[in-house]
Amino acid sequence: MSQLGNLLESLSTGKIELIDLTTSLSAQTPVLRLPEPFVNLIDFSLEQVSAYNAPGPLWKHHNIHTGEHIGTHLDAPIHWFTGKDGRDVAQIPPERLLGPAVVLDVSSESAQNPNFLLEIAHVTAWEEAHGPIPQNAWLLLRTGWDRFAQDQEQFLNADQNGPHTPGFSAECAQWLAEHTPISGVGVETVGIDAGSAGGMEPPFPAHHYLLGHDKYGVTSLQNLDKLPPTGAVIVVAPLPIVGGTGSPSRVFALVAHND
Amino acid sequence: MSQLGNLLESLSTGKIELIDLTTSLSAQTPVLRLPEPFVNLIDFSLEQVSAYNAPGPLWKHHNIHTGEHIGTHLDAPIHWFTGKDGRDVAQIPPERLLGPAVVLDVSSESAQNPNFLLEIAHVTAWEEAHGPIPQNAWLLLRTGWDRFAQDQEQFLNADQNGPHTPGFSAECAQWLAEHTPISGVGVETVGIDAGSAGGMEPPFPAHHYLLGHDKYGVTSLQNLDKLPPTGAVIVVAPLPIVGGTGSPSRVFALVAHND
Ligand SMILES: [Mn+2]
Ligand SMILES: [Mn+2]
Numbered sequence: 001m002s003q004l005g006n007l008l009e010s011l012s013t014g015k016i017e018l019i020d021l022t023t024s025l026s027a028q029t030p031v032l033r034l035p036e037p038f039v040n041l042i043d044f045s046l047e048q049v050s051a052y053n054a055p056g057p058l059w060k061h062h063n064i065h066t067g068e069h070i071g072t073h074l075d076a077p078i079h080w081f082t083g084k085d086g087r088d089v090a091q092i093p094p095e096r097l098l099g100p101a102v103v104l105d106v107s108s109e110s111a112q113n114p115n116f117l118l119e120i121a122h123v124t125a126w127e128e129a130h131g132p133i134p135q136n137a138w139l140l141l142r143t144g145w146d147r148f149a150q151d152q153e154q155f156l157n158a159d160q161n162g163p164h165t166p167g168f169s170a171e172c173a174q175w176l177a178e179h180t181p182i183s184g185v186g187v188e189t190v191g192i193d194a195g196s197a198g199g200m201e202p203p204f205p206a207h208h209y210l211l212g213h214d215k216y217g218v219t220s221l222q223n224l225d226k227l228p229p230t231g232a233v234i235v236v237a238p239l240p241i242v243g244g245t246g247s248p249s250r251v252f253a254l255v256a257h258n259d
Numbered sequence: 260m261s262q263l264g265n266l267l268e269s270l271s272t273g274k275i276e277l278i279d280l281t282t283s284l285s286a287q288t289p290v291l292r293l294p295e296p297f298v299n300l301i302d303f304s305l306e307q308v309s310a311y312n313a314p315g316p317l318w319k320h321h322n323i324h325t326g327e328h329i330g331t332h333l334d335a336p337i338h339w340f341t342g343k344d345g346r347d348v349a350q351i352p353p354e355r356l357l358g359p360a361v362v363l364d365v366s367s368e369s370a371q372n373p374n375f376l377l378e379i380a381h382v383t384a385w386e387e388a389h390g391p392i393p394q395n396a397w398l399l400l401r402t403g404w405d406r407f408a409q410d411q412e413q414f415l416n417a418d419q420n421g422p423h424t425p426g427f428s429a430e431c432a433q434w435l436a437e438h439t440p441i442s443g444v445g446v447e448t449v450g451i452d453a454g455s456a457g458g459m460e461p462p463f464p465a466h467h468y469l470l471g472h473d474k475y476g477v478t479s480l481q482n483l484d485k486l487p488p489t490g491a492v493i494v495v496a497p498l499p500i501v502g503g504t505g506s507p508s509r510v511f512a513l514v515a516h517n518d
Contacts, residue, residue, distance in 0.1 A: 002490060003274075004515050005490070007266060024500075025499055025503075034315070040308075056297050058466070060504050061326065062503065068305075079320060099267065239509060240281050241283075244321065245318070
């Protein structure tokens with residue numbers, strides 16, 4: 001049988017499982033809240049145009065109003081000033097959107113400290129255990145934050161000192177951008193930067209370095225606990241919006257089971 | 260090497276190619292125009308909120324305003340009255356969104372006759388040549404209509420008698436829905452029904468029968484000419500919009516090359 005035929009066969013027998021890493025989109029989907037004087041994007045909403053009634057007797061359909069950056073979404077280089085001469089979301093080569101998934105599980109660290117930051121040493125320790133990060137990989141940060149994805153307040157976890165959610169240190173973000181062959185990073189939180197990243201140097205270092213080096217980010221992932229540290233394949237599927245700085249995206253993973 | 264490792268290896272060597280079947284999304288993306296008194300969805304637009312300026316000095320981002328049914332998009336069962344108790348776009352099981360692609364090439368027939376309709380006999384002839392349509396397949400109708408995808412007027416091809424674009428006969432749509440194991444159909448045109456389908460019995464039979472039988476549709480596909488009649492794998496990636504009747508979607512195919 002052909003290689004693709006084998007893949008379909010394994011999917012039908014459960015030897016390979018297709019896992020949905022996407023959070024659902026609705027008016028309840030948590031959204032980043034920037035402090036004043038910054039202007040926030042709108043929340044997600046559906047506007048009903050017909051529902052098997054006079055404006056459309058046989059069909060129901062809606063208009064969609066949403067920010068580019070909501071739910072499970074991709075950040076393209078032009079989202080950040082460091083990538084402003086780079087690619088929009090429609091220009092990302094498809095081969096960068098399908099690749100090996102590597103999962104760094106820092107869920108226990110993040111449960112103890114919501115401001116946990118991934119450092120270079122965590123990545124090199126992972127590489128010692130699992131081998132070098134492969135070309136075109138998506139580095140997925142498993143923090144356990146996906147359990148808050150239906151609750152805006154818990155998901156953002158903000159107090160008078162700002163939001164408290166895990167992410168990357170500035171040094172680690174720079175190193176990932178400049179010294180690893182990743183396509184991008186994926187996180188379970190509302191954005192690819194830690195909640196405390198506005199006060200880092202440079203501010204929002206994951207955005208700063210990754211998008212400035214033609215690497216991408218996906219956010220608000222679900223089900224990373226179902227992925228092995230290495231060996232899974234990820235498919236990141238943003239909408240090809242011309243001039244788009246990002247897009248809500250569907251994200252799937254293929255995971256092999258040994259039994 | 261593992262099966263998924265082999266897949267990644269074949270992608271990196273070009274033995275397997277990832278092909279983007281998606282048309283780009285912008286204010287120029289052609290949109291269905293329903294006649295009065297029906298109410299149309301809005302066109303796609305990006306609304307700039309910041310662009311490395313006062314409302315967001317380090318970043319650019321937009322709001323998106325669009326219809327659910329635009330560009331390369333998926334029709335979910337609840338889009339049609341026959342499927343109104345069925346699944347919304349977020350409820351479609353992921354395993355229905357990745358499967359074998361079968362391509363029926365009627366591009367020469369459609370070039371001669373823009374009102375060309377696929378009949379049951381075309382599908383059974385395809386099956387005699389290529390074997391039975393596999394479980395979970397997406398039946399892709401290659402008409403050549405993708406060459407008009409950047410031009411609203413040519414894409415809709417309407418005159419005083421209505422639009423003239425290829426599609427499925429009512430008998431064929433009913434047979435595909437009731438007697439084949441497909442997940443859905445994919446077309447290069449603006450909708451899954453032929454331009455003349457409003458005058459058929461029942462009206463819009465592809466919508467009527469397929470969505471009424473928990474089968475789905477994707478539209479405005481590109482690059483179907485790069486797919487073999489059988490052997491490719493398709494990934495259809497709509498956004499999981501709660502209550503959504505459809506969604507703009509990214510669609511990829513995996514195609515094996517023998518050389
Ligand atoms: Mn973003
Ligand atoms: Mn539609």
